[in-house]
Amino acid sequence: MEQSAIFVDTSNIAVSAMHNKNTSWSMENYHFHGAFEIYYSLSDNIKLFVSDSVYNVNHGDLFVFNQTDLHRTVAPKNINYERYVIYFNPDFISSLSTPSTNLLDCFVNRKNNFSHCIHLTNSQSESLLYLFKKIEFYCSNNIYGADIYKKVALTEVLLFINSLYRTSTNFIVPTNDKDFNKIVPIIQYIHAHLAEELPLDRLAKEFYISKSYMCTLFKKASGFTI
Numbered sequence: 001m002e003q004s005a006i007f008v009d010t011s012n013i014a015v016s017a018m019h020n021k022n023t024s025w026s027m028e029n030y031h032f033h034g035a036f037e038i039y040y041s042l043s044d045n046i047k048l049f050v051s052d053s054v055y056n057v058n059h060g061d062l063f064v065f066n067q068t069d070l071h072r073t074v075a076p077k078n079i080n081y082e083r084y085v086i087y088f089n090p091d092f093i094s095s096l097s098t099p100s101t102n103l104l105d106c107f108v109n110r111k112n113n114f115s116h117c118i119h120l121t122n123s124q125s126e127s128l129l130y131l132f133k134k135i136e137f138y139c140s141n142n143i144y145g146a147d148i149y150k151k152v153a154l155t156e157v158l159l160f161i162n163s164l165y166r167t168s169t170n171f172i173v174p175t176n177d178k179d180f181n182k183i184v185p186i187i188q189y190i191h192a193h194l195a196e197e198l199p200l201d202r203l204a205k206e207f208y209i210s211k212s213y214m215c216t217l218f219k220k221a222s223g224f225t226i
Contacts, residue, residue: 010035015088015150017136022081030070035087036107037065042082047074050116052184053174060120066107084132096155103158106165117172118164131157183218
């Protein structure tokens with residue numbers, strides 16, 4: 001069995017900000033990491049799998065991921081896949097939270113119907129991109145006070161994003177795909193047993209299906225193998 005999920009070691013990251021562009025993109029497996037992640041799409045027609053949900057992602061969509069969110073992106077071939085991504089260690093910023101303002105709120109305090117995705121208005125996008133570019137500058141330039149500037153810039157980003165998640169009415173609902181719904185129980189099982197070896201034989205036995213059918217179903221529903 002291929003790895004069902006990959007742990008990405010981010011223990012050396014305090015905060016990192018990147019503006020990524022790819023004309024060829026492939027992410028074969030779900031992954032997760034100790035750092036929290038902020039993802040903002042500048043491209044259309046992206047599929048983003050988060051645990052047992054799948055989102056159709058377009059320009060202006062914002063996501064937040066914590067350390068337990070298994071996720072994976074799929075981009076169409078021959079497009080310019082563009083996005084901003086911030087990774088940060090929650091310990092790097094948590095000391096700046098107050099009893100009335102939790103900077104990690106949208107990452108850790110989630111209701112059962114929580115949506116990872118918000119679609120931003122043009123005005124909101126402009127404000128967020130300004131903050132992204134600011135933190136990207138301080139992460140890329142070792143100027144005097146850069147460590148403090150990075151923390152201040154990240155605080156601004158988190159205040160802005162948490163405000164969006166508290167007040168927005170533009171939450172994006174995961175797609176209701178029949179084929180994907182068939183593999184949701186298997187994904188949930190994999191998520192619950194990440195620390196264990198999960199050979200195909202075990203999964204097939206657990207869900208009373210053949211290995212070949214399970215592999216075909218996964219490929220059809222998600223675009224990747226199990």
